[in-house]
Amino acid sequence: MDPLSVLKTMWTHKWVTVPMVLLIGLACAYSMLWAPRTYESTATFALAMPKIPTEQELEEEPSLAKLNADNPYLRWQDTSLLAQVVIDRVNSAEVHEGLVERGLEGEYELSPPDGTSSGLMKLTVSADSKQSARDTVGFLSAEFSRILYEVQKVNQADDLYVIDALPVSGPTPAEEIFSSRLRSTLLIGAAGLVVLFGVVSLAESVRAARQRSRSRAEQRAAGATESTKETGTWVTAADPALRGNAPDLPVLGRQTASVPVPVAPVPDDRAHGRESPKVPAHAAR
Structure with missing residues (x-):
């Protein structure tokens, strides 16, 4: 493993790394200075x-x-x-x-x-x-x-x-025997490093498990949203005055979409020199 990656991982879990490093340092100092x-x-x-x-x-x-x-x-x-x-x-x-x-x-x-x-x-x-x-x-x-x-x-x-x-x-x-004191200090330091790496590995495993759980939850939420879009349409009130500021609501279930029907324009007879037919007055009334 890349040493930089190891240091980065340890710094990511500094709430574990820093106390452990302090404890290891204190134990080594005690062994070197005050131990029997x-x-x-x-x-x-x-x-x-x-x-x-x-x-x-x-x-x-x-x-x-x-x-x-x-x-x-x-x-x-x-x-x-x-x-x-x-x-x-x-x-x-x-x-x-x-x-x-x-x-x-x-x-x-x-x-x-x-x-x-x-x-x-x-x-x-x-x-x-x-x-x-x-x-x-x-x-x-x-x-x-x-x-x-x-x-x-x-x-x-x-x-x-x-x-x-x-x-x-x-x-x-x-x-x-100075070598005995040094040997004890080295053994304490080595044991402390083993414990440190073990604790950091455990913390990294917990973090990875939480990320996987969060990713699965996001995937399930995204899948539910896509399913809603496929099976539902947005229905809006025809009259804005009736709708007011209410948001559009999805209606579950498949709906029949209305398709606009093209309407042919009414020809203007005056444009062709023809007069429009007159309507009798009693019919107009």
Whole structure:
């Protein structure tokens, strides 16, 4: 559809368009200026592989050979499997209940940075306040370390053979996520425009329906007038004095129209040198 036609239609229904545009503008302004903010805090960890004793070290220190080295996650060349297990445990209902008990709210995500399997784990927390974001990332960092340790002790492996989580950065100070505020504003604006176009379309449909009804009524009235002209004639009183100022009235029913009969003019005998016949006096009387 032509944009000019859309604008013209919207202006035609300005009694709907103007209030809707004002409401959308106020909603977007509220979302941008006064709506609740979202703050984010992050923490990054590195999964460090343990230093496994060599054969020579085991021979030199027999006590090392007696340690339990049955850590199932050391059978893989990297820490991708361990990272996935820890992620699933951190996202479990157990950790969520711990957040609720401490009155902490917000959303969080634990994943390798940019989806890589480099041994780094990034914890991202978003909350409605700075304090809540800091407290939540602190609690989840402790839970991450605890779960990482527990899953490796499934076979009671000695701590020497446990993969450690080394803090790399964070928890960072909570900062506002401006993109979240902008995204909310755009969503409100888009939803408002959809509602606006829907209301204008409804108003246009009502207007078109009224025009069709008016056109049909005018066509019926015009048809009735044509029918009256075909089946009726105008009758006028012969004497204007009797009619006065009364208008001509249609008489329904088919009428016989009077056709004037031509009358031949009376010849003038004097014009031809003949005299008119004389009428006797007694006949004249």
